[in-house]
Amino acid sequence: MPVYSLASLTWTAVRGLPATRTVAVLPAGAIEAHGPHLPLATDVIIAEAMARAGADRLAARGLHVLLLPALTIAPAPFAAEFAGTLDVPPEATTMIVGAVLHNLAAHGFRAAAIANAHHDPAHVAALRRAVGELNAHGPAKAGHNGEPGGMVAVFPDLTRRRWAERLTAEFRSGACHAGRYETSIVLAERPDLVRTDVMSTLAPNPRSLVDAIRAGRTTFTAAGGSDAYFGSPAEATAEEGRAIVETLGAILAEAIVEAIEPTGVAS
Numbered sequence: 001m002p003v004y005s006l007a008s009l010t011w012t013a014v015r016g017l018p019a020t021r022t023v024a025v026l027p028a029g030a031i032e033a034h035g036p037h038l039p040l041a042t043d044v045i046i047a048e049a050m051a052r053a054g055a056d057r058l059a060a061r062g063l064h065v066l067l068l069p070a071l072t073i074a075p076a077p078f079a080a081e082f083a084g085t086l087d088v089p090p091e092a093t094t095m096i097v098g099a100v101l102h103n104l105a106a107h108g109f110r111a112a113a114i115a116n117a118h119h120d121p122a123h124v125a126a127l128r129r130a131v132g133e134l135n136a137h138g139p140a141k142a143g144h145n146g147e148p149g150g151m152v153a154v155f156p157d158l159t160r161r162r163w164a165e166r167l168t169a170e171f172r173s174g175a176c177h178a179g180r181y182e183t184s185i186v187l188a189e190r191p192d193l194v195r196t197d198v199m200s201t202l203a204p205n206p207r208s209l210v211d212a213i214r215a216g217r218t219t220f221t222a223a224g225g226s227d228a229y230f231g232s233p234a235e236a237t238a239e240e241g242r243a244i245v246e247t248l249g250a251i252l253a254e255a256i257v258e259a260i261e262p263t264g265v266a267s
């Protein structure tokens with residue numbers, strides 16, 4: 001089945017979709033400092049890649065997939081001290097995502113999933129709240145297509161062990177901001193936006209953001225990342241980035257399939 005960009009469709013085309021076999025995917029990123037070598041939109045690029053890779057897998061299973069425009073403005077308090085970062089209150093994200101989920105439920109879609117690549121704890125918590133509120137109301141009512149069933153909201157949180165263990169060693173170490181993991185994905189997706197001359201000169205910064213957060217640090221500088229990167233960007237390769245995107249797509253597709261076919265076997 002096809003993958004559609006919601007923003008490119010007409011409303012009549014959306015009305016014509018088989019809502020109960022249609023899932024929507026919302027990529028979620030940020031405009032946030034990512035070292036001296038990656039663009040501020042790094043998490044948006046990663047989230048969109050995850051969404052597309054997941055959508056391809058779902059389409060191959062016979063589902064229709066609607067890709068929503070990415071959420072690009074997010075709480076980003078850890079990076080707020082760096083030039084260019086946009087940091088908004090987490091309540092704003094919860095309200096927008098919650099409203100979007102309710103819109104999608106009213107249209108009668110089977111599922112809506114968030115493909116999130118921005119792991120600032122404030123953002124992850126804001127997304128969790130929006131998804132939790134939607135699902136707490138039980139299966140949302142069928143919408144204008146008048147078909148039965150309700151919409152489930154799905155958020156595979158990559159910071160949870162179940163999903164994190166599928167990702168790279170650097171990601172699991174917590175030194176996972178603008179390092180080898182994220183740089184590899186941007187090299188695969190948007191090599192034109194990577195300053196490879198700078199990237200190759202960056203010394204490894206193996207400090208764990210997860211440990212820093214546990215210790216009460218609230219900014220990248222306080223966590224030991226005065227250049228807004230953690231991990232080993234100089235080791236990044238496009239090949240690794242392509243492999244990570246495939247894994248991210250598999251995680252997204254599995255989470256959705258589990259939610260809509262609880263007795264099925266995810267592939």
Ligand SMILES: [Zn+2]
Nearest residue numbers: 042043178182
């Ligand atoms: Zn990032």
